[in-house]
Amino acid sequence: MISTIQQRSDYTFKANRSLGRHGWLRLTPAYGVKLVEKLLANVDREAIVIDPFSGTATTALVAAELGHQAFSFDINPFLIWLGNAKCRNYSEHCLIDIRKQVKQVLKEYKILIGGDNWTPKIFHIERWWSSDTIKILSALRTALVNQFGEPEDNDDYNLVWIAFCRLIIESSSAAFNHISMSFKETVDEHDCEYIDELFLSIVELILMSAQQNICGSVQVVKVDARHITELDGIKIDKAITSPPYPNRISYIRELRPYMYWTKFLNEAKEAGELDWLAIGGTWGIATSRLNSWQLEDETLPDEILATVNTIKISDGKNASILAVYVLKYFYDMHLHLSSLRSILKDGCELHYIVGNSTFFGNMVDTAALLSESMRVLGYSKISYEIVRKRNCNKSLYEYCISATW
DNA sequence: ATGGATTCGTTCAAGACCTA
DNA sequence: TAGGTCTTGAACGAATCCAT
Numbered sequence: 001m002i003s004t005i006q007q008r009s010d011y012t013f014k015a016n017r018s019l020g021r022h023g024w025l026r027l028t029p030a031y032g033v034k035l036v037e038k039l040l041a042n043v044d045r046e047a048i049v050i051d052p053f054s055g056t057a058t059t060a061l062v063a064a065e066l067g068h069q070a071f072s073f074d075i076n077p078f079l080i081w082l083g084n085a086k087c088r089n090y091s092e093h094c095l096i097d098i099r100k101q102v103k104q105v106l107k108e109y110k111i112l113i114g115g116d117n118w119t120p121k122i123f124h125i126e127r128w129w130s131s132d133t134i135k136i137l138s139a140l141r142t143a144l145v146n147q148f149g150e151p152e153d154n155d156d157y158n159l160v161w162i163a164f165c166r167l168i169i170e171s172s173s174a175a176f177n178h179i180s181m182s183f184k185e186t187v188d189e190h191d192c193e194y195i196d197e198l199f200l201s202i203v204e205l206i207l208m209s210a211q212q213n214i215c216g217s218v219q220v221v222k223v224d225a226r227h228i229t230e231l232d233g234i235k236i237d238k239a240i241t242s243p244p245y246p247n248r249i250s251y252i253r254e255l256r257p258y259m260y261w262t263k264f265l266n267e268a269k270e271a272g273e274l275d276w277l278a279i280g281g282t283w284g285i286a287t288s289r290l291n292s293w294q295l296e297d298e299t300l301p302d303e304i305l306a307t308v309n310t311i312k313i314s315d316g317k318n319a320s321i322l323a324v325y326v327l328k329y330f331y332d333m334h335l336h337l338s339s340l341r342s343i344l345k346d347g348c349e350l351h352y353i354v355g356n357s358t359f360f361g362n363m364v365d366t367a368a369l370l371s372e373s374m375r376v377l378g379y380s381k382i383s384y385e386i387v388r389k390r391n392c393n394k395s396l397y398e399y400c401i402s403a404t405w
Numbered sequence: 406a407t408g409g410a411t412t413c414g415t416t417c418a419a420g421a422c423c424t425a
Numbered sequence: 426t427a428g429g430t431c432t433t434g435a436a437c438g439a440a441t442c443c444a445t
Contacts, residue, residue, distance in 0.1 A: 007433095009433095012433095123442095178433085178434070179433090179434045179435070179436075180434090180435085180436090244435085245435050246435090247435045247436065248435085248436055248437070249435045249436080280435095316437085316438095317437080317438065318437080318438085322436095322437090355435055356435095357435065357436080358436075359436080359437090360436090360437085390434075390435075391432090391433055391434050393434085393435090393436080396434090396435075398435095
């Protein structure tokens with residue numbers, strides 16, 4: 001049966017790029033707009049939707065485009081800011097104003113080049129941008145701050161900073177053609193004309209797609225998915241989400257360039273601290289912390305403990321710490337599924353898009369293991385099916401777990 | 406100098422994309 | 426539409442950094 005399942009590029013970030021707001025900023029890996037649309041196709045417009053792992057707010061944006069009220073949770077302040085910026089409406093006047101002011105800034109910022117402009121303390125910054133490109137980018141940033149304020153200062157100007165993030169990544173020497181972002185062999189050199197043109201084209205693209213108003217409403221809020229509390233008494237009808245998967249890919253790793261330039265991150269230590277708060281984080285100190293982490297709760301399903309044990313006794317070089325890593329992942333997800341119950345309406349349907357993974361060749365069947373947690377926690381009608389084959393390790397697939405509360 | 410902490414670099418096959 | 430080329434990727438060890 002599995003052999004007939006295909007890769008579906010229409011369910012990945014690739015298809016999202018051409019879908020207006022969804023294509024503003026890539027997060028590796030984002031899940032598909034089309035999949036969310038399918039899951040919401042026959043849902044009553046009055047239904048309130050939640051995504052406890054917001055990421056780039058794909059679920060919330062699709063839901064709001066269809067007229068729903070949506071809530072979206074995340075623990076990363078940059079993603080909360082980005083999600084709210086993607087899901088709000090911008091007046092025509094505001095868009096015209098931004099276009100005019102950006103053109104003015106581009107005319108005037110060049111006198112700042114070479115001056116004492118703020119530059120982020122990102123590790124090995126010279127591998128991301130050449131020293132000349134950094135001078136141009138930091139001068140432009142200073143001019144944009146003078147004109148529009150810092151990213152969180154004025155919601156009307158969010159679009160400028162999203163465009164700046166796109167400029168940051170497109171002018172960088174990051175190699176995005178691998179599983180995780182790394183660097184090209186040589187650092188790209190750019191002059192002012194190139195940066196001006198690139199920035200202007202990105203701004204135009206974003207302004208164009210921001211014209212389309214959204215009829216629903218979205219609130220992206222800072223919530224730790226493991227400790228969900230009351231939502232002003234509001235109860236949820238539908239939960240659609242793609243939580244992190246149990247593997248070593250770190251969201252912080254990919255988000256660093258954006259987060260440093262927008263001042264959501266200021267030093268390397270903060271990146272590790274933030275990833276430790278996230279479920280499945282492995283960046284910086286997050287991995288080291290696993291050495292002293294211990295399971296407090298013993299109600300986890302036996303299937304989870306058995307999978308963890310196969311990793312622990314395998315001959316992988318870091319088998320023992322990665323066994324702890326997988327255990328903590330499923331413990332955190334169990335806490336999440338437990339605390340989520342307090343905001344669900346009876347009969348709420350859940351759809352969790354997850355991927356399996358391997359550690360030293362040992363399969364971690366995420367869909368089956370999370371289904372077990374759901375069963376233990378009292379969810380009903382639990383089932384899962386394969387959505388698509390992933391374009392990597394042969395045995396990796398993406399699944400949709402469905403359940404009812 | 407050392408060793409723990411932190412960050413980087415990548416295989417190879419499926420499937421998308423292009424060309425004639 | 427056949428056949429060639431290009432693009433892509435949800436682990437893991439190696440490499441490098443950096444307090445002590």
